[in-house]
Amino acid sequence: MRILLTNDDGIYSDGLRHLLTALSPVAEVFVVAPDRERSATGHAITLHKPLRAEKMNIPGTETEGWKTNGTPADCVVLGILGIMGCKPDLVVTGINAGPNLGEDLTYSGTVSGAMEGALFDLPAFAISVAAYADIDFTAAAALAARLARQIDSGLQLPLGTFLNVNLPNIPAAGIKGIKITSQGRRRYEDRLEKRIDPRGREYYWMGGSLLQMDMPPETDGWAVENGYVSITPVHMNLTDYDTLHRLENWDTGSLLG
């Protein structure tokens, strides 16, 4: 089995190293990852400038990988079309330091790497631990290796669908189980601070506290908050079919003047 591994925290991150160490006994792992943190990049790709890939030893491992100046989605394209020279059997992204739940999916660089894998019609999953500090990557790394083995053994996902996996930040023994979930909603408030720089000019900085809401039991956010692993099957068809059917009665003729 050949796995293409990327992330958005960068090639030097602990989460990537843990994942690489866990996946290496399962598969031949090709690491193609950003040279720096590329969080909250969404599904960005780099069209307007050259991309570089440099071979290096992944710190803390015996494995070589490629660090690039691209986004996680760039890394997947570079890996498949440039570096590997063939399609991997699986694309894995993470382990992300921080949850990717609810609306985080549309912002997340980690998730965008798995999206790009799914656009190549490859099996893919993104894996994250729901904490920003004192993160225990052990349970996530072990689960990723087992999930990779299951996919290798024939776990079928439809073309274009990938799995978004989130774990609570607790030791494996404390995890209550696994929930197959839907994407919840996850809102932020007070997201923008206005400040004055040393030269007296205004600037803004995004931040904001999380305002949890709309996280009923079947959702990703509920599962992780309640001590379960959340696995959400994700696709990139953003059509709101309910509204589509409702709008079929819309008299659009007047829009054309």
Added chain:
Amino acid sequence: MRILLTNDDGIYSDGLRHLLTALSPVAEVFVVAPDRERSATGHAITLHKPLRAEKMNIPGTETEGWKTNGTPADCVVLGILGIMGCKPDLVVTGINAGPNLGEDLTYSGTVSGAMEGALFDLPAFAISVAAYADIDFTAAAALAARLARQIDSGLQLPLGTFLNVNLPNIPAAGIKGIKITSQGRRRYEDRLEKRIDPRGREYYWMGGSLLQMDMPPETDGWAVENGYVSITPVHMNLTDYDTLHRLENWDTGSLLG
């Protein structure tokens, strides 16, 4: 009516100017747009550095707007929470030079501006013309103004749903009608070129020709290719519910070891 207007081609682009000119008789328009092209940025937001907003006259108009160093999604947050000081009645993004069809939605900066509006539970639409050169923005600008009026008059969209509007690049008189569509699939091939720089080092550049496929008649791509305006209702729930229901039989216990 108050409209927040942004785009991903930048505040100096022709598409923005045409849209601003068409919307100004309909509403008070607040322009908050990137200081340069920010295409293919996906739904990226800027968390790790300060954002600046500078007031300027929009070239070719009598209107002032704010140019920022942010992404389209940043511009929407800056506009709502920083500059306007209140929520607009509508968020509009465009007019994009180039189609936003099928998988383009996940990459598109223009679409990400409308996504961000929808995350604020505001009505929003993104509007694009399906051409990269010799673009006639007239029909799109007029349609945007009429659509804004309809939304002001009570056209209801569910919270979190926005409209992705694409026009063929033909004069209004040639447009056959409006189709309410679903998101199709739109693939690219040969996306990566390997080159050698003047110092003999390898680099990569993304490009690639479009490989059209899976564009049946109910989709956005079919509509635009056949001379119709495509309007797709879009939401950000990426859950693949079919696969979710299928995976409910998945024996996940072994994943926990």
